[in-house]
Amino acid sequence: MKTWLWIRKHWVALACIALMLPLAGCMREPESALRIGTNVWIGSEPLYLARELGHLNPEVVQLVEYPSASEVLRAFRNEAIDGMVISLDELFGLAVDGMQPRIILVVDVSHGADVVVGRPGMRSMTDLKGKPVAVESGALGAYVLSRALALNGMRASDVDVVHLESNEQPSAFVKGQVDGAVTFDPYRTQLLRAGATTLFDSTQIPGEIVDLVAVRATVLEKQPNAVQALLSGWFSALDYLKREPRDAARRMGIRQQTTGEQFLDALKGLHIPSREENLRMLGGPTPELAVTGRRLMALMQEEKLLRAPIEINEVLAPGPLASSPP
Template sequence: MSARTPPLARLCAALLGALLLALLAACTRPQPPALRIGTNVWIGSEPLYLARELGTLDPLHVQLVEYPSASEVLRAYRNQAIDGMVISLDELFGLAVDGLDPRAVLVVDVSHGADAVVGRAGMKTMRDLAGKSIAVEGGALPAFVLSRALALSGMQAGDVKVVHLESNEQPAAFEKGLVDAAVTFDPYRTQLLRAGGRTLFDSTRIPGEIVDLIAIRKGVLDERGPAVQALLTGWFGAVDFMRREPGDAARRMGIRQQTSAEQFLAGQRGLHVPSREENLAMLGGPTPSLAASGRRLMTLMLDAKLLRAPVDIESLLAPGPLTRLPRPPP
C-alpha cells in the first residue's frame, strides 16, 4: 500500500486484515475430541447404540466405548480413559466418595425386575442358596443386589459362598456346574434361564432402589456443553423411535445383544425408561425425587458397609443440560 494512502484507509485495511486472520484461525481451529461415553453389555444402554445407528447421535460430538463389564467401565473412568459412562446410582455414590466428581445428567432407566439372582433348577427361594456358591461381579451394584436379596430373606453374607466372576463369564460357569447361582441381568439372565436356571429374587422386591444414569466428569461437563447436548438429543431421539416403532427398535437392539426381538422386548419389561419430564422431576427442581430415594439407598449402603462415607446427593445431580435441551416440535 502506498505511503500516499490516507491514514483512515490504511486503518480500515489493517482492521480488515485482522478480521480475515481471525476468521481463518476460527475455521482452522481443531474440532474438540468427541465425548467418550463408556457402557457395558446391558439392555439399558442399548438406546445409545440405537441412536448411533439411526444417526441421531452426532459422531463428531459423542463416541461410545463398550466394555465387557461394569467394573471395567468404572476402571476406565477412574483412569480417565472415558469422560462419562452409564452407571448405577450406587456406583455414582462410590465414585463421589473417592473424589472423582461424577455428575448425573440423565436417568436412563429404573430397574423393575431386570436385576436378579438366578439359581439352579429345583431351588425356589434365596434360602435354598445356604452354603452354596453364587457368582457376583466386582463393583457396588451386584454386591448391593446380593445384600438386599439376603437381607429380605433373613440371611447374612456368610450364609453363601461368593465367587467373583465378571457378568459375561457367569453363564459358562453356571452351565459347567462351577457355581450354583449368579447375581445377573439381561442378556446374561436370559442365558442362565435357558440353561435351566430359576429366578430366586429380582428388583421388583426393591422398587426404585436400582437406577441407571449417564454421569459425566464435572470438569468435562463444564467445558463440553455442545457435546453433552448432542448426547441427550441422541438419547431422546432413540427413545422416541422405540415408542413409535417398538418391534423395529427391539430387532435392531436385539442384534447387538445377540437376542431375538421378542427376548429383547421381554427384558425391557423389567425396566422403566423415564421421559424428559420425568427426568427433570428426578434430577431438578427444589426437591429432586432422585435425591429423596437416593438417601434411602445411601443409608442401606452405609449400613451394609458398601459405602464408606455419606455423600451430598443433590450436588451430584446436574439437570442443567437437560433443562437447556430444545423441546421437540409437537
C-alpha cells in the same frame, strides 16, 4: 521512500494482528468427541439405536463398549472415558473417591431386570446357603446380593461369593463352578436357558436400582454441545422405540444377541423415564432422585458398601436437560 513503504506495510500487519488477538481469545476451542462408556446391558441400547438411526454422530459422541460394568468404572477412574452409563450405587462410590461424576440423565429404573438365580429345584435365597454365588466385582452386584440376603434373613457370610464378570457367569454356571449368580439381561436369559431359576428380583426393592448417564464435572463446561447431542439422540431413540417397537427391538436385539421379541420381553423389567420424569428426578426444589438416593445411601452404609456419605444434590446436573429443546 522504500523505508517509509516498509514501515507502512509492517505497521498495517501489526495492526491487523492486534485487532485479531481479542477475537481469538473469545473463540472456544473445538470440542473433542464425548467418550461414553457402556457395558452389555439392555438399558444402554437406546444410545446405540440412536447412533444406528443417525441421531448420534460418532464424531460428536463416541460410544465405547466394555465387557462389564467393572471395566466401565475402571475406564472412568483412569480418564479413558468422559462419561458412562452407571448405576446410582456405583456412582456414589466414585463421588466419595473425588471423581466428580455429574448425573445428566436417568436411563432406567429396574423393576425385575436385576435378579439372583440358582440351580433347578431351588425355591428361595435360603437354598443358596453355603453355595458358591457368582457376583460381578462392581458395587451393583454386591448391593443386589446384600439386599436379597437381608430380605431373607441372611448375611453375606451365608454364601460363598465368587467374583466373576457378568459375561463369565453363564459358562461358570453350566460347568458347575457356581450354584447361583447375581445377573441381568442378556446374561439372565442365558442362565435361564441353562436351567437356572429366579430366586430374587428387583421388584422386591422398588426404586433402589437406577441407571444413569453421568459425565465428569469438567465436561459440562468444556463439551456442552456434545452433552446436548447425547440427550437429543437418547430421546430421539426413545421416540422411535415408541413409534416402531418391533423394528427398534429387532435392531437392539442384534447387539444383545437376542430376538426382537426377547428384547421387548426383557424391557418389561425396566421403567424408562420420559423427559418430564427426568426433570422431576434431577431438578426442582426436591429432586426425586435425591430422596431415593439418600435412602439408598443409608442402606449402603448400613451394609458397609459405602465408606462415607455424599451430598447427593451436588452430583445432580439437571441444567443440560432443562435447557435442551423438547
